[in-house]
Amino acid sequence: xxxxxxxxxxxxxxxxxxxxxxxxxxxxxxxxxxxxxxxxxxxxxxxxxxxxxxxxxxxxxxxxxxxxxxxxxxxxxxxxxxxxxxxxxxxxxxxxxxxxxxxxxxxxxxxxxxxxxxxxxxxxxxxxxxxxxxxxxxxxxxxxxxxxxxxxxxxxxxxxxxxxxxxxxxxxxxxxxxxxxxxxxxxxxxxxxxxxxxxxxxxxxxxxxxxxxxxxxxxxxxxxxxxxxxxxxxxxxxxxxxxxxxxxxxxxxxxxxxxxxxxxxxxxxxxxxxxxxxxxxxxxxxxxxxxxxxxxxxxxxxxxxxxxxxxxxxxxxxxxxxxxxxxxxxxxxxxxxxxxxxxxxxxxxxxxxxxxxxxxxxxxxxxxxxxxxxxxxxxxxxxxxxxxxxxxxxxxxxxxxxxxxxxxxxxxxxxxxx
Amino acid sequence: xxxxxxxxxxxxxxxxxxxxxxxxxxxxxxxxxxxxxxxxxxxxxxxxxxxxxxxxxxxxxxxxxxxxxxxxxxxxxxxxxxxxxxxxxxxxxxxxxxxxxxxxxxxxxxxxxxxxxxxxxxxxxxxxxxxxxxxxxxxxxxxxxxxxxxxxxxxxxxxxxxxxxxxxxxxxxxxxxxxxxxxxxxxxxxxxxxxxxxxxxxxxxxxxxxxxxxxxxxxxxxxxxxxxxxxxxxxxxxxxxxxxxxxxxxxxxxxxxxxxxxxxxxxxxxxxxxxxxxxxxxxxxxxxxxxxxxxxxxxxxxxxxxxxxxxxxxxxxxxxxxxxxxxxxxxxxxxxxxxxxxxxxxxxxxxxxxxxxxxxxxxxxxxxxxxxxxxxxxxxxxxxxxxxxxxxxxxxxxxxxxxxxxxxxxxxxxxxxx
Numbered sequence: 001x002x003x004x005x006x007x008x009x010x011x012x013x014x015x016x017x018x019x020x021x022x023x024x025x026x027x028x029x030x031x032x033x034x035x036x037x038x039x040x041x042x043x044x045x046x047x048x049x050x051x052x053x054x055x056x057x058x059x060x061x062x063x064x065x066x067x068x069x070x071x072x073x074x075x076x077x078x079x080x081x082x083x084x085x086x087x088x089x090x091x092x093x094x095x096x097x098x099x100x101x102x103x104x105x106x107x108x109x110x111x112x113x114x115x116x117x118x119x120x121x122x123x124x125x126x127x128x129x130x131x132x133x134x135x136x137x138x139x140x141x142x143x144x145x146x147x148x149x150x151x152x153x154x155x156x157x158x159x160x161x162x163x164x165x166x167x168x169x170x171x172x173x174x175x176x177x178x179x180x181x182x183x184x185x186x187x188x189x190x191x192x193x194x195x196x197x198x199x200x201x202x203x204x205x206x207x208x209x210x211x212x213x214x215x216x217x218x219x220x221x222x223x224x225x226x227x228x229x230x231x232x233x234x235x236x237x238x239x240x241x242x243x244x245x246x247x248x249x250x251x252x253x254x255x256x257x258x259x260x261x262x263x264x265x266x267x268x269x270x271x272x273x274x275x276x277x278x279x280x281x282x283x284x285x286x287x288x289x290x291x292x293x294x295x296x297x298x299x300x301x302x303x304x305x306x307x308x309x310x311x312x313x314x315x316x317x318x319x320x321x322x323x324x325x326x327x328x329x330x331x332x333x334x335x336x337x338x339x340x341x342x343x344x345x346x347x348x349x350x351x352x353x354x355x356x357x358x359x360x361x362x363x364x365x366x367x368x369x370x371x372x373x374x375x376x377x378x379x380x381x382x383x384x385x386x387x388x389x390x391x392x393x394x395x396x397x398x399x400x401x402x403x404x405x406x407x408x409x410x411x412x413x414x415x416x417x418x
Numbered sequence: 419x420x421x422x423x424x425x426x427x428x429x430x431x432x433x434x435x436x437x438x439x440x441x442x443x444x445x446x447x448x449x450x451x452x453x454x455x456x457x458x459x460x461x462x463x464x465x466x467x468x469x470x471x472x473x474x475x476x477x478x479x480x481x482x483x484x485x486x487x488x489x490x491x492x493x494x495x496x497x498x499x500x501x502x503x504x505x506x507x508x509x510x511x512x513x514x515x516x517x518x519x520x521x522x523x524x525x526x527x528x529x530x531x532x533x534x535x536x537x538x539x540x541x542x543x544x545x546x547x548x549x550x551x552x553x554x555x556x557x558x559x560x561x562x563x564x565x566x567x568x569x570x571x572x573x574x575x576x577x578x579x580x581x582x583x584x585x586x587x588x589x590x591x592x593x594x595x596x597x598x599x600x601x602x603x604x605x606x607x608x609x610x611x612x613x614x615x616x617x618x619x620x621x622x623x624x625x626x627x628x629x630x631x632x633x634x635x636x637x638x639x640x641x642x643x644x645x646x647x648x649x650x651x652x653x654x655x656x657x658x659x660x661x662x663x664x665x666x667x668x669x670x671x672x673x674x675x676x677x678x679x680x681x682x683x684x685x686x687x688x689x690x691x692x693x694x695x696x697x698x699x700x701x702x703x704x705x706x707x708x709x710x711x712x713x714x715x716x717x718x719x720x721x722x723x724x725x726x727x728x729x730x731x732x733x734x735x736x737x738x739x740x741x742x743x744x745x746x747x748x749x750x751x752x753x754x755x756x757x758x759x760x761x762x763x764x765x766x767x768x769x770x771x772x773x774x775x776x777x778x779x780x781x782x783x784x785x786x787x788x789x790x791x792x793x794x795x796x797x798x799x800x801x802x803x804x805x806x807x808x809x810x811x812x813x814x815x816x817x818x819x820x821x822x823x824x825x826x827x828x829x830x831x832x833x834x835x836x
Contacts, residue, residue, distance in 0.1 A: 019753065023776055096776075104798055108787055115779060117809060200809050221639065221810050242832035249834035335437065357827050358441055358514075361533060369526055369830025378835065379826070380522055391535060391618050391823045392639050393811040405809045408797070409775050412787025414660035416667035417796065 003183055007191040010146060010179050011198035014119045017176035018144040022116050024173065026093040032171035033089050033136055037082040039167040040132065040160070044078050050159035051128070058152050070127045071153055081132045081160075088136045091382045094401045095142040109411040114404040116142030118200035121192060123148045123214055125206035128156040134205075135164050135178045137385055141403035144177055146199060148192060150206075151184035158182060193218040205386060223398070226389040228258040228341030229313045230371045233330040233356070235347030236269035242368055243270075243346040244278055249370040250344065252285040256315045258387060259342045259374040263310060264321045265330045271323045272298050279321075287317045294323035310337045327352050331359055338362065341389060341396075342371035363389070363396035421601055425609040428564060428597050429616035432537040435594035436562040440534050442591065444511040450589035451507050451554055455500040457585040458550065458578070462496050468577035469546070476570050488545045489571055499550045499578075506554045509800045512819045513560040527829040532822040534560030536618035539610060541566045541632055543624035546574040552623075553582050553596045555803055559821035562595050564617060566610060569602035576600060611636040623804060641816070644807040646676040646759030647731045648789045651748040651774070653765030654687035660786055661688075661764040662696055667788040668762065670703040674733045676805060677760045677792040681728060682739045683748045689741045690716050697739075705735045712741035728755045745770050749777055756780060759807060759814075760789035781807070781814035 001009070040047070051073040058068055094114050101111040120143045122134045131147060138145035149157040161180040168177045181188050193202065196219040203223050204214040215222045232250050234243045250261035266274055271294065279289050279299045289295075290305035302321070309320040310333075324330045334343050344366035345356040353367045364374045374397060376384025381399025388394040394402035419427070458465070469491040476486055512532050519529040538561045540552045549565060556563035567575040579598040586595045599606050611620065614637040621641050622632040633640045650668050652661045668679035684692055689712065697707050697717045707713075708723035720739070727738040728751075742748045752761050762784035763774035771785045782792045792815060794802025799817025806812040812820035 019779070022779060102798065104796070108791065110797060118779075216637075219634075221808075223810075239832070245832060245834055246830075253835055361437070361440060361536075362825065364826045364828060366828045367830060369828055369833040370835050372835040373526065373828065373833070378522070379528060380520065390639075392641075395823050396826050405813050407780065408782045408814050410782060410784045410787055410791065412664075412785060414657070414663055415787040415791070416663050417671055417788050417790040 003185055003188055004191045006183070007181060007188055008195065010176075010181065011119070011192070011195035013176035014144040014146050014179060015198040017174040018116065018118045020174040021139070021142050021144055021177055022095070022118075024142065026095075028172055029093065029139055029142070030089045032139060032168045032173050033085045035171045036132070036136070036164045036167035037085040039163045040078055040082040040085070043159075043163050044075060047073060047078055047156070047159050047163070048075075050155040053155040054153050061152070063152060067152070071156070073128060073156060077129065081129050084129070084133055085136045088140050088383065091140060091400060093140065094404050099406060106415050107413060108415050111409045112406050113409050114401065115407050117403055117405050119144045119146060119198055120403065121146045121148070121199045121202040121220065123189060123192070123202060123204045123206070123210070125150045125210060128153045128160060130205060131157050131160040131180075132164065134385075135161070137383055137400060138403060139168070139173075139177060141400045143403055144179075146179050146181065146192070148181040148189060154184055189214070190217060193220060196220045203386060221393075223386070223394060224389050225386040226339065227313050227315065228374075228387075228389075229262050229311070229337065229339040230259060230342045230344075231263045231265060231334045231338055232261050232344045232346065232371065233265040233324075233327075233334070234267060234270060234274055235327065235345055235349060235352050236267040237349035237352060238267070238270055238274070238346040239348050239368075240270065240274055243274060244281065246344065246346055246368065246370050247278060248281055248285070250372055251282065251319050252287055252317070253370075253372055255287070255317050257372075258315075259371050260315070261371055262313055262320065263333075263337065264319055265324050265333060266295075266321065267330070268294065268323050268325055271295070275299050275321070282319060285317070287319055289319050289321055291321040292323055295321045298323075313339070327355060331356065334360055334362075339389065341387070342366065342374040344369065344371050363387075421603055421606055422609045424601070425599060425606060426613065428594075428599065429537070429610070429613035431594035432562040432564050432597060433616040435592040436534065436536045438592040439557070439560050439562055439595055440513070440536075442560065444513075446590055447511065447557055447560070448507045450557060450586045450591050451503045453589045454550070454554070454582045454585035455503040457581045458496060458500040458503070461577075461581050462493060465491060465496055465574070465577050465581070466493075468573040471573040472571050479570070481570060485570070489574070491546060491574060495547065499547050502547070502551055503554045506558050506801065509558060509818060511558065512822050515819075517824060524833050525831060526833055529827045530824050531827050532819065533825050535821055535823050537562045537564060537616055538821065539564045539566070539617045539620040539638065541607060541610070541620060541622045541624075541628070543568045543628060546571045546578060548623060549575050549578045549598075550582065552803075553579070555801055555818060556821060557586070557591075557595060559818045561821055564597050564599065564610070566599040566607060572602055607632070608635060611638060614638045621804060639811075641804070641812060642807050643804040644757065645731050645733065646792075646807075647680050647729070647755065647757040648677060648760045648762075649681045649683060649752045649756055650679050650762045650764065650789065651683040651742075651745075651752070652685060652688060652692055653745065653763055653767060653770050654685040655767035655770060656685070656688055656692070656764040657766050657786075658688065658692055661692060662699065664762065664764055664786065664788050665696060666699055666703070668790055669700065669737050670705055670735070671788075671790055673705070673735050675790075676733075677789050678733070679789055680731055680738065681751075681755060682737055683742050683751060684713075684739065685748070686712065686741050686743055689713070693717050693739070700737060703735070705737055707737050707739055709739040710741055713739045716741075731757070745773060749774065752778055752780075757807065759805070760784065760792040762787065762789050781805075
């Protein structure tokens with residue numbers, strides 16, 4: 001069978017499975033998740049052996065130490081994968097949840113009801129835990145999933161999907177509930193992205209380059225998870241102590257994630273009170289600070305922030321700092337330079353907070369809290385499929401609900417349109 | 419200025435306008451709608467003169483009588499356009515509606531709040547009333563709109579947009595709230611579809627060919643409005659009188675619309691009771707019937723339905739009829755041939771109705787009511803942007819809410835992530 005026919009067959013199998021999965025009971029889906037978790041634990045040796053092949057090939061191919069670490073499985077990581085599936089059992093099943101229901105003057109009763117998206121395609125890089133995690137979340141939301149992992153994790157991903165598919169089948173789920181594109185040929189992705197008759201949505205998980213390539217090529221709608229260029233604005237009316245802890249957390253707790261702060265804006269009225277101590281704290285944390293002219297007048301030891309700095313997402317221990325003259329200037333700056341993921345105002349002024357929250361058009365806007373909370377778990381979704389940077393369908397942290405669509409169910413008694 | 423630069427400038431102006439429109443008050447938007455309606459009435463002569471140019475050119479170019487009729491404005495049509503805008507004043511403004519709100523254990527208060535999509539691009543054919551209608555709906559939902567109408571209505575659309583833009587500006591809305599791509603060059607659409615940095619969504623309104631071409635070419639997400647291949651299934655347990663009126667309405671009330679029935683499925687247990695009288699009624703209405711073998715045994719006068727008939731959306735006075743042996747066969751048939759827009763079961767059997775409504779995955783599923791109700795007005799949305807055949811973002815009838823996205827607003831007191 002040619003590669004293209006293989007991908008087509010796989011997509012068609014997924015579509016058939018999706019029709020069945022849409023009405024599978026919550027109980028059956030939960031049993032499948034538990035069975036898969038158990039089998040991952042039972043087959044630890046098989047997984048480690050498969051993973052060893054990938055790691056050996058990765059070393060031969062000169063993979064960096066960081067990538068090798070992401071790729072490598074050990075007992076603890078396999079157990080974490082299994083636990084991840086077990087946790088999904090307790091999440092509420094979004095399928096058949098009624099969003100709204102109303103009655104029309106002619107007696108028709110209309111309900112808007114959540115239903116699965118159908119077939120979800122996930123294209124991702126290295127980390128093999130995505131395989132189990134994505135499959136579990138898609139299943140819980142009643143979707144069939146087609147996975148395409150990175151070639152460096154080919155043996156590991158194959159072993160994981162074998163285990164999941166076996167457990168899902170034993171729990172009574174249809175063939176094709178979870179499938180892996182078993183090819184390391186780049187062409188396989190191209191073929192996959194053309195299966196718009198069978199696959200309903202593509203979620204790429206990985207770096208910006210991967211996401212852009214997938215979006216460009218795809219005939220299927222793509223939910224993008226670009227990174228974030230997040231701001232915190234310390235207002236003239238800020239509580240300085242709150243500002244310090246919120247900003248420190250936003251920058252330094254985990255600098256390499258998308259909801260970490262990249263640009264700090266400080267109102268000139270509080271800059272000389274806030275900055276010296278705060279910059280000292282950052283330096284203790286090993287954060288490099290780059291500032292505008294006014295910032296450098298107050299804390300002369302910091303480097304110079306250039307135009308490029310304002311628009312760079314370092315995902316690193318680097319912070320660009322700008323002193324601004326007004327709330328408006330701060331919002332204009334965020335509008336011009338932000339990525340619309342997460343932005344925060346620190347202020348005790350009611351009207352300033354209200355304006356910021358209304359006027360800054362980001363997926364998540366904060367008053368007096370760290371941007372680091374932009375996360376499905378922190379939002380209370382119990383799971384995170386990713387953090388969407390799309391405006392359509394799903395925006396911001398995605399939980400199980402965002403893996404569903406809806407249909408309208410209409411109950412009548414012979415009504416006709418006049 | 420080159421055509422490409424013109425389109426780029428227009429998209430950028432729209433994006434700037436969108437930022438302002440997102441926080442314009444409902445009152446101001448309503449004043450703008452009323453002003454636009456008034457100005458359309460006041461400028462009737464100007465509109466008729468512009469329209470006369472298009473109609474004259476259309477005649478020279480050999481436009482069909484049907485297309486000429488769609489293109490032609492008269493006083494009544496202009497008044498209808500104005501009334502359409504006035505009606506939007508009474509629709510609830512979806513912007514800043516709170517979808518959900520909850521509190522986290524750490525004290526964070528999170529609200530999911532509707533906000534405008536941003537910039538909406540509408541690409542449409544002939545009928546000039548779409549110009550005012552689409553602009554009004556986009557504005558009411560806080561969006562800037564970029565319109566690209568058909569070249570045959572160029573002068574008319576230009577005149578309408580001049581009037582709208584003038585009225586909107588007088589009401590205090592920003593420049594670029596409504597704009598028209600003023601070019602009849604096909605290239606203009608190509609350039610427009612590349613403005614993914616400024617335009618958030620494209621809604622094509624027109625035939626299947628237009629929608630396919632736009633989808634293929636667009637770097638911007640597209641909300642498709644394909645037509646429908648709708649089914650009604652008359653179950654063994656159907657109330658025959660209800661079945662008759664529901665089916666007659668679904669087929670014959672307006673056969674040329676997307677929610678009209680194309681395929682009728684009848685359970686064999688009731689076929690000989692239902693079909694003879696029903697087919698006679700259809701024939702009175704001038705509907706041509708094409709049937710399967712079993713159908714033709716019961717009503718021999720009807721034509722033969724071929725494989726192609728089951729998959730053809732006639733949008734005309736033609737109905738394909740098939741006798742089926744079970745609910746399952748009916749659902750499999752709908753799954754294989756339907757377009758997922760609107761499908762109906764006529765039955766008094768509780769479990770059959772329940773299974774049909776759960777298992778048939780269409781945007782709208784009906785028990786004992788005509789598929790013709792798949793419509794934003796009939797659903798009570800007060801407006802209709804269109805009927806989406808997408809699964810993502812908006813599915814089925816689209817009202818003003820579907821022209822919005824959401825953001826999360828988070829209120830804190832200095833919370834940090836641990």
